[in-house]
Amino acid sequence: MSYGVREKNKTERQEMGRRGWRLAGGVALAAAMLMPGAAFGFQLMDTAFARYDGPAGAPCDSKEGLPCDRTPKHLIGAVDPIEWKVIGRGEKATVYRRATQEEMRKNRWKPGTFLVAAPGLYDGTRGARQVKLVVPLADDRVREVSFELAATVKDLEFIERIVLPNSPNREVQSKTLKPTLFEYMNSGHDPRRPRPVKGAWATMVAGTDGGFFATGLADGFEFEAGGPGGWSVEEMPAPGGVAPNPKQVVPVRVMDLGTFGTSQYNNCNGNFASPACNWFCTEMVGVPCTNNPHLDPPPAKHCVDNLDNDGDVTKDAGDMECKPQPAYGDDLHPGFPVRDWESGKSFALFGEGRYCTNYATAEYNPDGTVKGSGNWIHRLTAMGWKTESLMNASLPWTGLTGREKQMRYRAGGCWVFPSMAEAAACNASGTDCPNGYPYNDSGANSANYYGRVWDDVHHAMFVGLKDALHYAQVVHYGGNDVLLSCSAGEAVCCGASLNLLASNAGRGSSVVQYEYSAGAAQCNIAGAPVVSAHEFGHNSGLEHNDTQNYMHTPAFDSPALPAADKNLLLGCMSTWDCPRPSGFRWVAP
Secondary structure (H helix, E strand, C coil), X not given: CCCCCCCCCHHHHHHHXXXXXXXXXXXXXXXXXXXXXXXXXXXXXXXXXEEEECCCCCCCCCCCCCCCCCCCHHHCCCCCCCCCEEECCHHHCEXXXXXXXXXXXXXXXXXXXXXXXXXXXXXHHHCCCXXXXXXXXXXXXXXXXXXXXXXEECCCEEEEXXXXXXXXXXXXXXXXXXXXXXXXXXXXXXXXXXXCECCEEEEEEEECCCCEEEEEEECCEEEEEEECCCCCCCCCCCXXXXXXXXXXXXXXXXXXXXXXXXXXXXXCCCXXXXXXXXXXXXXXXXXXXXXXXXXXXXXXXXXXXXXXXXXXCCCHHHCHHHCCCCCECCCCCCCCCECCCCCCEEEEEEECHHHHHHHCCEEECCCCCEEEECCHHHHHHHHHHHHHHHHHHCCCCCCCCCCCCCEEEEEEEEEECCCHHHHHHHHHHCCCCCCCCCCCCCCCEHHHCHHHHHHHHHHHHHCCCCECCCXXXXXXXXXXXXXXEECCCCEECCEEEECCCCCCCCCCEEEEEEEEEECCEEECHHHHHHHHHHHHHHHCCCCCCCCCCCCCCCCCCCCCCCHHHHHHHHHHHCCCCCCCCCCCCECCC
C-alpha cells in the first residue's frame, strides 16, 4: 500500500499481510530483482523483504494533499519586477523583490521565489541568540519571523566529496567537515502547545561552516530559505539608488497550501491535517524543542563507562555492540569503526549527486581547491534531527539518559558535481562518473539504491568517516522530472526500504524522495522527515498499521505505536545485530 494515502480496504490489507506481499500502484511486487552494484559487481537483492511506499503522497488538490502547482495563485503570471522593494526605515528596513524569470532559470529556483537582503540572518551561523528573517508573501506584503537559539551541537560529522571541474580523471576532493550546528525555533514556540505563534511557525539549522536552512509556515503559506550560494542576481535599482549586496541576498521560496490551506494551517496541532504541517509534527508533547533528546550534552562514551546501558547483563567490551566484528569490512577498509554506544541505533543520510549538486553550489579557490559548497549539511541535518525525534517520541525511554537507547542521527555525506547536467547523466546512464561514486546508472528505481548506500558509507569511511552506523538512507532528488519509482519502475513512491530480514548486502538501507511536486504526485521537503522515519521503521521490522503515526499516514496522534509494534521496535533498538553491527559491508559467507 502507500505512504501518504489512507488504506481503504482493511480486509484486503489483512489478506496482503498474510500473503507477505504488497501492492504498489496495483502491481504485485516481484520476489527478487537483479541490481547492478557500484564497485562490487552485481548483487541479488532480497526484494521479498522490501517495503515499497507508493504512490507518492496524497493526490494533488485533495483535502489531504497539496496543490500540484505550489505557486501562490496571486503570483501566477506576474511580470518581472523592475526594482527592489523597501518596507520600513533605517535598520528595520526590509529590502526584497521577486526573482525574475532569468534568475529562476539560471539558479534553478522555482516559481514563488523572492530575494531578500538578510545580512543579519547569517548571524545564525555564529550562534547568535536571536535572528530574523523576512518572508515576502506578495510585492507589498511581508511577514517577519523571529528565531531563538534552542541548542548547540558539536559531535556530528559530514563527508563531502566534490568532483573537481575540468578534471580529466574525474578527480574527487574529499574532506571531513565537523561544523558546530545551531538549532533555532521561532520565538514564542511552546512544544506543549504546538501551533503557529503570531502567524508563523518555523525552525532553522545553521552552522559555523557558513550555511543555514530555514523552513516553516507564515500567514498560511509554506516557505523555505537557505544559503550561502553563488547566486546569479540581476542588477536592479532600489529606492534611493542603492541595491543590496548580492552576497547578502537570500532566496526565500513561498508555497501555496491550496484550497484547504487556511484550515490546515490553523490546525497544525494534534491530528495534523496537512502535509505542510509535517515538518513540525516531530516537535510534539514530550519532546520539547528547547530540550530535544539529540542535542547537547551527550553522555560519556558508553563502551567505556563500566555500565550495562542496554540491560542485557553485559557491559563495555563484553557487549556485542562494543566488540570488533571481523565479518564486516574488506581489504581496502580493514578494522572496525569507532563505536561510542552500547545500545540504540545510529543512522546517517547520504545525498546522491543531483540532490547534493542542487543544494551545494560549489565555490573554488584560484588553485582549484574547494572554498565552500552551500547548505546540504543543514538540509540533511534538519531532516535527520526530525526523523530522530519522531522515532524516539514513539519510544518513551524511561529511567535512561536523554541520548541513550535511541535512534541517533550521527553523520551525513554528499557528492557534489560541477553541474546538475553531469550529475543527472551519471545517475541516469553512468556517463562521466567519478571513481567511487556508488549511484552511477541507478536511475529512479528504488531497488538500485539499497546496497549502494552501504557502498557510499564504505567510501565515506575510507576518506574519513569515523562513526559506526546501523542504518543508512539515500536522499534522492527528483526536482520536477525524476520521480522515484518502486517495483522495477511500475509505481512511484516517496520512499522504500529493506526490512531487518533482508540479506546483509542491503540490510538496514532505504531511500527517500526529498523533493518532487508535479502531476498527481507529491513528495515535499516538509514531509520528508516523516517518510524518512517511516522507512527506518520498516528497516526495524515495523509494518503499516491502523494507528495514526509515522508508520501509516502523514497524520498521527503523538507517540502512539501499537503495543506489538512498540515492543518490536524497542527490541530492535536494544539488540546488537538489528539490523547490522557496523557501517562496514558484510563479507562473511
